Amino acid sequence: MDALLTSSDLQRSVKTADAIAGPRTRLAARKSLREFDFGVWDGMHHSEVAARDPILSRAFWENPGDLAAPHGESWNAVTRRVTDALTNIAQENMNANIVVVGHMGMIMTMIAQCGYTPYAAMGHKIDNLSVTDMRLTLQGWQIGTINHLA
Secondary structure (H helix, E strand, O other): OOOEEEEEOOHHHHHHHHHHOOOOEEOOOEHHHOOOOOHHHOOOOHHHHHHHOHHHHHHHHHOOOOOEOOOOOEHHHHHHHHHHHHHHHHHHOOOOOEEEEOOHHHHHHHHHHOOOOHHHHHOOOOOOOOEOOEEEEOOEEEEOOOOEOO
């Protein structure tokens, strides 16, 4: 595939992008494509999060929107950050295919930009090394295949 390539700047995405780069033109890795910042929940097991913040943690997942982990990002904040970044990349590289190596949360927020509710978007399984196809059209972001495994 003749496509440009970019990734988040987190090491796991950069290494995956390096592994698949081949002859593709590499765009800069971007902080704006990072996974959710879970603040104090980062690195904690879900049972630890639930024990620490039982009401907030449940609401965070059941009603994605403006709620955020303590010192972390909300669904809406990540959606704005990622959508702005991907829209800019697409507009700067019109008519190019672009491979973006990113993270599950990033992908789920973009699924929601394609017409799903945030709650429904979070219901999609996103496997490591899977492909989710999206495109920016004049009508906005549109989804193709979700979680395709080659």
